[in-house]
Amino acid sequence: MNIFKNTGIACFAVQHDGLNRIREHGRPKLRQSTLKFYLLLCKRTSRGVVEVDAAEVFKHTGLTKNTLPRARAELARLKLINAVLKAGQGATYTYSVLNPKSGQPFDPTGNDGSAYFQVPTVTLFTDALMQDNKVSSLVYTSVLAEANRLSTPHLNLSPKKLAALSSITPETLRNALPALINRDIPLMKIIERKVEVLDPYTGGSLNSSMGQNEEIFWHFSKQGKRVGVHELLTPENFIVYYTSELPDLVPGLAQQDVRCQFHLDSDPSMSVNLEEGTWFCHACGAGGGMRDFEMKKLDTENKAEAWRAICARFGVQFLGKKRGAVVSEHIYHDEDNHPVSGPGPALLRSG
Numbered sequence: 001m002n003i004f005k006n007t008g009i010a011c012f013a014v015q016h017d018g019l020n021r022i023r024e025h026g027r028p029k030l031r032q033s034t035l036k037f038y039l040l041l042c043k044r045t046s047r048g049v050v051e052v053d054a055a056e057v058f059k060h061t062g063l064t065k066n067t068l069p070r071a072r073a074e075l076a077r078l079k080l081i082n083a084v085l086k087a088g089q090g091a092t093y094t095y096s097v098l099n100p101k102s103g104q105p106f107d108p109t110g111n112d113g114s115a116y117f118q119v120p121t122v123t124l125f126t127d128a129l130m131q132d133n134k135v136s137s138l139v140y141t142s143v144l145a146e147a148n149r150l151s152t153p154h155l156n157l158s159p160k161k162l163a164a165l166s167s168i169t170p171e172t173l174r175n176a177l178p179a180l181i182n183r184d185i186p187l188m189k190i191i192e193r194k195v196e197v198l199d200p201y202t203g204g205s206l207n208s209s210m211g212q213n214e215e216i217f218w219h220f221s222k223q224g225k226r227v228g229v230h231e232l233l234t235p236e237n238f239i240v241y242y243t244s245e246l247p248d249l250v251p252g253l254a255q256q257d258v259r260c261q262f263h264l265d266s267d268p269s270m271s272v273n274l275e276e277g278t279w280f281c282h283a284c285g286a287g288g289g290m291r292d293f294e295m296k297k298l299d300t301e302n303k304a305e306a307w308r309a310i311c312a313r314f315g316v317q318f319l320g321k322k323r324g325a326v327v328s329e330h331i332y333h334d335e336d337n338h339p340v341s342g343p344g345p346a347l348l349r350s351g
């Protein structure tokens, strides 16, 4: 699940689970203020801990002296935050946003669990989006969580499904989408049923979880030519590969749930996307691309080993990692400060 790791988006999956918990288990009368307060804390949270004074909460959420303590108690009851009153500071609390899965504060130094990373500084929700268009925020959060769940920024969602995902009506969805799509830097792109989550910093496409930036350094031979292993990442190959690994898989379905092969799985816990070649098991938390699957299968941390096995599967020769390109040259000088040039070993021999 490293697709959104570098963009800080994974936190929205956290928020999403938190929001769902509030919706499902929160006290109905407090639900609105609890949701608002939770979103504010998620937004303000960096490294999992944040100090927020009451005035700030009032200003950004519309909560009051009456509703704030209740919302705070509600979030603590739902095990979504820890709140500690700061000594001598009146109304300032130090909040920790908890990992909804573990109930523990996030580890500021690294990944925390398979599907959750540290709660990063949430810079993606602009104040305008948060305050003026909460439904858009909800749609965005839901789409990000789904993308994070499936390890792909490309989702196949009809408007009806998209609305259901966000727990809103299709009419409400229609009104919420322009704020996400028609922005200077759009957050989502929708063409018919294809929903794409965009890089919130550039508005461009996000890299997929297949780690292509890294994989271009691994090579195999194709008609005598050195080719990056990412060339193997095609929907056709995904079908061949996953069909042979997952007995339940239906080759014609782009997205489906099958039984996970990494543990005893009676219900289909593993989501597979055959267009992206990605998979994620909701039971054991494992997921990634084809290489990750092979690594898990071989029980290895060695990426080259996984690529070697995949290359063998497709009948191509694995060449390994290409040596890095020359990025800088340094000219050496001899004792008389003349630049040393020409073939080094010859100079050494003559010297």
Ligand SMILES: [Zn+2]
Pocket (backbone or CB within 6 Å): 260, 261, 262, 263, 265, 269, 270, 281, 282, 283, 284, 285, 286
């Ligand atoms: Zn599993």
